[in-house]
Amino acid sequence: MSAAPKLSDDMNIETALKDGHVPSLMMALVHLTGDTSHLEGSRPVYDFFGDGNGGIAPETQAAIRAAVKDAYLAWEAGKPLPPQPSDETIRKMMDFIAGVDIPENYITFLKEELGLGANDTREVKWESPKLKDAAQKMKVLVIGAGMSGILTGIRLQQAGVPFEIIEKNPDFGGTWFENAYPGCRVDNPNHLYSYSFEPNHDWPQHFSTQGVLHGYFKRTAEKYGLRKYVRFETKVEEAVFDEKTSLWNVKVTGKDGKTETLTANAVISAVGQLNQPKLPEIKGRDSFKGPAFHTARWRKDVDLTGKRVAVIGTGATAFQVIPEIAAKVKHLTVFQRSAPWLGPTPDYHADVPAGKKWLLEHLPFYDKWYRFYLFWSMTDGILEAVRVDPTWNQTKESVSPANAMLRELLVMKMKEQVPERPDLIAKVVPDYPFGTKRSVRDNGVYLAALARPNVDLVTDGIEEIVPEGIKTKDGKLHEADVIIYGTGFYASDFLRTFKIVGRSGEELHERWKGDARAYLGMTIPGFPNFFTIYGPNTNIVVNGSIIFFSEASVRYIVNCLKYLAETGAKTMEPKKDVHDAFNAKVDEANKGFAWGLPDAKSWYKNQFGRVSQNWPFRLVDYWNATVKPDPKDFVVS
Numbered sequence: 001m002s003a004a005p006k007l008s009d010d011m012n013i014e015t016a017l018k019d020g021h022v023p024s025l026m027m028a029l030v031h032l033t034g035d036t037s038h039l040e041g042s043r044p045v046y047d048f049f050g051d052g053n054g055g056i057a058p059e060t061q062a063a064i065r066a067a068v069k070d071a072y073l074a075w076e077a078g079k080p081l082p083p084q085p086s087d088e089t090i091r092k093m094m095d096f097i098a099g100v101d102i103p104e105n106y107i108t109f110l111k112e113e114l115g116l117g118a119n120d121t122r123e124v125k126w127e128s129p130k131l132k133d134a135a136q137k138m139k140v141l142v143i144g145a146g147m148s149g150i151l152t153g154i155r156l157q158q159a160g161v162p163f164e165i166i167e168k169n170p171d172f173g174g175t176w177f178e179n180a181y182p183g184c185r186v187d188n189p190n191h192l193y194s195y196s197f198e199p200n201h202d203w204p205q206h207f208s209t210q211g212v213l214h215g216y217f218k219r220t221a222e223k224y225g226l227r228k229y230v231r232f233e234t235k236v237e238e239a240v241f242d243e244k245t246s247l248w249n250v251k252v253t254g255k256d257g258k259t260e261t262l263t264a265n266a267v268i269s270a271v272g273q274l275n276q277p278k279l280p281e282i283k284g285r286d287s288f289k290g291p292a293f294h295t296a297r298w299r300k301d302v303d304l305t306g307k308r309v310a311v312i313g314t315g316a317t318a319f320q321v322i323p324e325i326a327a328k329v330k331h332l333t334v335f336q337r338s339a340p341w342l343g344p345t346p347d348y349h350a351d352v353p354a355g356k357k358w359l360l361e362h363l364p365f366y367d368k369w370y371r372f373y374l375f376w377s378m379t380d381g382i383l384e385a386v387r388v389d390p391t392w393n394q395t396k397e398s399v400s401p402a403n404a405m406l407r408e409l410l411v412m413k414m415k416e417q418v419p420e421r422p423d424l425i426a427k428v429v430p431d432y433p434f435g436t437k438r439s440v441r442d443n444g445v446y447l448a449a450l451a452r453p454n455v456d457l458v459t460d461g462i463e464e465i466v467p468e469g470i471k472t473k474d475g476k477l478h479e480a481d482v483i484i485y486g487t488g489f490y491a492s493d494f495l496r497t498f499k500i501v502g503r504s505g506e507e508l509h510e511r512w513k514g515d516a517r518a519y520l521g522m523t524i525p526g527f528p529n530f531f532t533i534y535g536p537n538t539n540i541v542v543n544g545s546i547i548f549f550s551e552a553s554v555r556y557i558v559n560c561l562k563y564l565a566e567t568g569a570k571t572m573e574p575k576k577d578v579h580d581a582f583n584a585k586v587d588e589a590n591k592g593f594a595w596g597l598p599d600a601k602s603w604y605k606n607q608f609g610r611v612s613q614n615w616p617f618r619l620v621d622y623w624n625a626t627v628k629p630d631p632k633d634f635v636v637s
């Protein structure tokens, strides 16, 4: 960063600073002045319900803002920035903004994530002529042009590896293209839920809406010129490995219905986990006489105004839909099987203040540290709140003293929202420990919607669906004109939409028999050069953004291809014992978390009760495991 941009007429540093995240401003101050004396004072102390400024005293906040203003104006007037802080200072800064002494084994990982030295710390560079030549001789097929598929395309392009992306939809965006239900928005802060190398300083909201997210991913794909590599409206039917040629033959059907077989050295699936809508097996489901649809197949042609609407489900999706439609419908009946935990998030629907956008764009290094703060605040510390303490015996409601305390706080916050409705509270307080299922971000609109006079929350189980509506087990008929299924996805049915035939003609789903497993979520014995992103056991529950996982996975996969290019080997697949040992470790570790308890029920588990979705370790462990493949883990031929 050399010259300061001109201040706009309607914003200046002083106004902008009012909207600044103070710990991040303190980091920017070090970059502007080289002065670290303010890092010697007390560190921020964050708590679950705080404003993010870590309890820094108002007078200290004011002094910091004043110092940043002076330093910024001096820089703007031409004073050069001091040399970059030393490694030791950066370490101090990390500890300060985190509010804790960060363990040494996180530092390399966190420095990469912080990315002070480069815009893209994970950029792929295959520089030697030998590698460049080998890259050009490869052909890779990527399935899916959503968040992970776009990322894969960007990295393969950087590597110089020819590739094609097959996408069933007519546009980029995956889940952000498909989920167009009212209220759809991200529940991970946007300044973190974005590619590390493509920051957006202009997110309109902290948790932006679907259209904004779709726009971001589409824009990024276009920026990297990916459109020319994508076959839209094309479905992969099957991928078959040919032992003689060591190539994959991938049968695809285009929008004209014509089928074609493409060949590739490697196939990378980026099809996601949460996009095959699951309709519940409820008796009489097809007998309903009105419109009935899944949230991921929202019917824009069905006007809900003045209708009697039934919503089945109260997961992350229904939770977002309900407040959006409650005021416009005549009557809303919400069918809840289990209540979600609500995580207080006052700024969930709030606009990003103009001053904050300005700081992100103009104040040197503020954006990097703000992202770092968000990254750290969602990282492994919070995992401890959902870890089972074996000495704690209240497992029906909590899994540890910290988990029990969190429960109390969350229940208190719920009660504060609807003090006049103890009947509602009795229904919406979950009867399972926090962390068992995915919790949701709450700013009060959900309980306010449920408390409306035209809304009923029904907790008696559903008996059957009849032409007029939904009958509950107590014999009551809840009449409805429209049924909306917020009933989730076939999450544990990985790669459900196409056949994958590996060595010796073995089909992957027949191998898995509903119990999907992979090595590091990405590779499978007997399926050479077949890779999956967001595969088995790579879902994160409380600690972090799935984009971080995708970036780590894509790096690993591209490094596998690099290994093939470097060695001249044709294929690689994980050794069975390595794969099995990894899965045994994962299974054991998952038992140690709330979501892994025998009674826990959620989409994190498959039909056999195995946690097939979640990564039960720390983020740093996934990072370490995926920086590059260990050739010893693979059968290479």
Ligand code: NAP
Residues within 6 Å of the ligand: 184, 185, 186, 187, 188, 274, 280, 281, 282, 312, 313, 314, 315, 316, 317, 318, 320, 335, 336, 337, 338, 339, 438, 462, 486, 487, 488, 489, 601, 602, 603
């Ligand atoms: P979900 O979490 O699987 O929720 C499905 C809901 O339907 C649950 O309340 C479930 O009850 C209920 N249900 C299922 N079958 C039923 C039946 N036969 N009878 C009555 N109720 C039934 O699905 P989702 O809400 O679509 O969310 C899936 C995941 O997508 C989320 O966990 C999240 O990872 C992601 N997502 C993210 C966002 C975001 O970032 N903003 C938004 C939406 C979704 P039980 O709980 O009792 O099973």
